[in-house]
Amino acid sequence: MKYEKNSDADSTPLGTGGLTIGILGVGEGRSTMSAALQSKKLHLKIICDRNEELCKQRCKEFDFANYTTSYEDLLNDAEIDIIAIYTPDHLHADHIKQALLHGKHVVCTKPFIDDLNRAKELLELQAQTGKKVFVGQSSRFFEPYKRQRKDFEAGEIGELITIESHYNADHRWFLEKKWALEDSFKWLYGGLSHPVDFIRWYLPNIEEVMGYGMIGANGKAAGLKNEDTMHFIFKATDGRIARVSGTYTSPTQPTKRDSGMSCVLRGTQGASQADYHELRYAITDKTGEEKIVHWGDSTLKYYFRFEGQSHHAGEYQNYLEYFVDSIEQSFTAYPNMQEGIGTVALLQAMDKSLKTGAPVKIADILKQYNLESLSH
Template sequence: MKKFTMGVLGLGEGRSIISAVQNSELWELGNICDLNEELCKERCQEFGLDGYTTEYQNMLDDESIDVIGIYTPDQLHAAHIKMALEAGKHVICTKPLMVDLDEAGALLEAQKRTGKTVFVGQSSRYFEPARRQRQDFEEGRLGGLITVETHYISDSRWFLDREWSHRKGFSWMYNFMIHAVDLAVWYLPEVEEVYGLGIASENTRERGIQAPDTMKFLLKNKDGRFAGVNGVYAAPTLGSAVEQSISCTLRGTKGISRAGYPKLQYYTNFQPLQKTAQLHEYNELHDYFFRFEAETHHAGEYQNYIEQFARDMNEGITPKPDLKEGIRTLAVMEAMEQSLRLGIPVNVSQVLADRNLCLD
C-alpha cells in the first residue's frame, strides 16, 4: 500500500493532524508551515521535528509532498486549496471547506483540470459513536430512515477572542453549525429546501458581531423526509454529561440510534425493541481521540479520516466528502442563510443555479 506524505499548513489545530500523521502507518510527515515562527518552533519541539517553513510556497515546491493538509483560518481555505491544486498536490482541508460559494466554480475547474483529490475533513463523521451509527444504518438495522435530528450546541464565546473571528467571512453557522448540517446531509443527501429561524443574541452582539448564534432549521429532502438541525453558540449549556455538544438521532421504521460528541457514547434501540435504549460506551478509546489537554482537540478523528483517505486512494475510490459534496453542503448553508434573512423557505437548486454551479 502506498504511503502518503503530508505537508501541514496552519499549526493551531494543525497540531492534531501532525499527531495523526505521526501515529499512522499509512502516512509520513513532509513538512509543517505557519506564518508564526514561534509556533513552528513550538511544534518542532513538541513532536521532535527538525524542520519547518514559514512560506507555504516551500511546501508547494517540495516534490516529496503528495498532500497538503489545510488548517488555516476559515477565510483562507479557498485560496490555499487552489494553490495546492495548481502545484499538483492532493488536498485534505478541515471544515468549513470555504466560507461562501464565491470560489466554488474556480475550485471545481482547478480540481477537474489537475485531476487531484480534494477531501473535506468533516471530523464529526469520524468519532467512534458516529462511525458505529453509520455502520448500523448501512446494515439496515434502523429499517427505513424516517427522520434525522442533529445539533451542535456549545458555549463557544471563547472563540471571539480570535482575531479572525472578527474578520469578514466568520459566522457561527460556517465555523460551528456545519458539523450538525454535515451529519444531517450525510443521511439525507438530497436536501432540496430549507427553512429556519435565527437570532444574534446579546452575548454575540456585545462583542461587535451580528452573526446569528442561535438557530433552528428544517431541511427537506427531495423525497419529503426532513431533518431538524439546531445550533446555540453563545449561551450557557447543560454540559456534555447532560447534553452532548454534537448529537445525531436517526429515527427509522424498525429502530432508533443516537450518537454524540464528546462523550464516547452511542444509544441504540433495535429489534427486538426494548423500553429503554441500550448504551454502548467506548471509553477505552478516550486517549486515542483526546491526546492533548482537555477534550478540545480532534487528533483521533483526524487519524481516522486520513487513514480512510489513504485506503480509498489506494483502492481507486474517491474519499468522501469530496469537493462536490462539500460544495453541495455549502449550498445548503447558503440557502439556510438566505432563509434566515428572508423569513421564507429557500430552494437549494436555486442557490446552485444562481451561482452557475453544476455538481452532476
C-alpha cells in the same frame, strides 16, 4: 506517546508508512501533525506556517525537525503526495488551487471554502488534474458517529425516516475575543456546520431549508452581530424532513441528561443517537433490543491528545488514513469536493433564510454561482 486504536496493527513503524504528507498551517494543524506522526499509513515530511515561532514550537513539541515558512517549498517538493490545509477559511480556495496545480492530492479542513465564486474553478481544476480533494469534516470520524453510521448501513434501524441534530455550547467565553464581535463572524458557519454535515451525510439531496434565528440576551449584551440561537428545518427531494438547532451563548444541560452535540436517526425499524463529548451511543435496533455504548479513557485519549477537548487529533487520524486508503485503493473519499461545495451552498441557503424569514431552495443558490451541475 502512543494511543490505543481499534484497528488491525501491522509492523510498519509509526509515521513512516504509505504516502508522504506536508501540512500547511499548524494552529489546528497541530492535530494533523500528531495524527500523521502516529499513523502507519503516512510519512510526515514537512510542516509550513508563516509564523516561524509557531513552527519551532510545534517541532519542539513533536520532536520533529523539518519546517518552512514558505508554501512554495511544499508545492515544489516532488516527494509530497498530499498537502493538508489548515489556514484561515478565506485562504483555502487559493491554497487548494496551488496544490492541485502542483499535482498534489488535497485534504482541506472544514468548512472547505467560504466563497462559492471560487467553486467552479476548483471543480474544473480537479477534473483536469485528476487529483483527489477531501474535506476534513472531522465529526463524522468520531467514534459514536462512526458506530451510528455502521449500524445504519448494516440496516439495524431499517430505512431512515428522519434525522435531528443539534450542537449547543456555552461559548460565552468566546465573546471576549475581538473578532467574535465582528460582522463577519457567524455561529452558523463556526458551530452549526457540524450538525448540518450530519444531515448532509444521511440526506444528501436537501432541496429546501427554512429557519429562524436570533441574538440571545447574552449575545446582545456582549455586542454580537449575528445569530447565536437558531432552529432550521430541511426538506429533501424525496420529501423526507430533518431538523438542526444550535445555541452558543447560554448554559447547557447536565451531560448525564443531554449532550452538547447529538445526531438522532429515526428509522422504520429502530432509532439511534450518537452523543459527542460524552462518547456515548444508544440504539433501539430492529429486534427491539435497546443498547447503550460508552467508550472509555483510552478512546478518549486517542481522540483528544492535548489539553481539554479543543483539538480533534484522533478524528483527523481516522480521516487521513481513510483518505490514504482512497488514493491507494482508487475509491472516492467522502466528503469530496462536490459534497463539500454542496454543504457550503446549504449553509448559504440557511443564512439567506435567516435574513428573509422565508424558505430557500438550494438549487437557487447553486444557480447563482453557475453550479447547476451539483443540483439534484
